[in-house]
Amino acid sequence: DLQLTQSPSFLSASVGDRVTITCRASQVFARHLAWYQQRPGEAPRLLIYDASTLHSGVPSRFSGSESGTEFTLTISGLQPEDFATYYCLHLYDYPYAFGQGTKLEIK
Amino acid sequence: QLVQSGPEVTIPGASVRISCRASGLSLPRHFIHAVRQSPGQGLEWMGIIDPSVGGTNTHFAPSFQGRVSLTWDPSTATVFLDLPALQSEDTAIYYCARSLGDTSDDAPDIWGQGTVVTVSS
Numbered sequence: 001d002l003q004l005t006q007s008p009s010f011l012s013a014s015v016g017d018r019v020t021i022t023c024r025a026s027q028v029f030a031r032h033l034a035w036y037q038q039r040p041g042e043a044p045r046l047l048i049y050d051a052s053t054l055h056s057g058v059p060s061r062f063s064g065s066e067s068g069t070e071f072t073l074t075i076s077g078l079q080p081e082d083f084a085t086y087y088c089l090h091l092y093d094y095p096y097a098f099g100q101g102t103k104l105e106i107k
Numbered sequence: 108q109l110v111q112s113g114p115e116v117t118i119p120g121a122s123v124r125i126s127c128r129a130s131g132l133s134l135p136r137h138f139i140h141a142v143r144q145s146p147g148q149g150l151e152w153m154g155i156i157d158p159s160v161g162g163t164n165t166h167f168a169p170s171f172q173g174r175v176s177l178t179w180d181p182s183t184a185t186v187f188l189d190l191p192a193l194q195s196e197d198t199a200i201y202y203c204a205r206s207l208g209d210t211s212d213d214a215p216d217i218w219g220q221g222t223v224v225t226v227s228s
Contacts, residue, residue: 038150
């Protein structure tokens with residue numbers, strides 16, 4: 001089964017910063033990875049799909065990329081509402097799986 | 108939106124059925140995912156169902172295979188997640204989520220509000 005290793009687990013940053021979250025896969029696969037944001041008490045929200053496609057209504061400060069087995073979520077110019085937990089999800093082959101999550105906190 | 112059934116409080120060994128109904132959007136042409144989130148923990152992908160083939164096409168993560176089931180009722184356009192023989196470690200929020208497109212590898216984009224299941228003696 002394909003495994004995802006998400007890092008870092010915790011990230012402390014300030015408003016206006018640029019941050020990067022990474023998911024590394026146990027094997028090479030193309031495209032079928034999504035990124036989610038989850039705020040406390042809320043359902044997850046889709047940000048990026050197909051590794052780099054911005055979902056409708058998501059601010060352009062969010063971006064995704066892939067290189068080999070590494071997938072990256074970048075937030076450029078953090079806003080107060082961005083402090084949340086982020087997850088990657090692969091949809092390459094069954095069983096699908098989420099990364100372990102990254103909690104982004106205000107410094 | 109996806110509307111899930113309300114919170115459940117039950118005892119170990121009991122079963123729970125969670126419903127997931129579409130309100131104002133189509134389900135049969137989209138896959139439905141089930142996701143679990145234990146208290147203070149991350150998201151855990153449980154399984155997926157394809158309503159377009161009468162709900163006979165399902166796949167589950169190994170830790171849930173044979174322990175849970177996903178079914179589709181076309182008369183009410185509702186997906187059901189059945190959780191039999193619950194244990195305290197099954198206490199969690201359970202989500203259903205609809206795929207963005209009509210293929211299984213389309214990311215889930217519309218999520219239900221979550222159903223809190225509490226298992227305690």
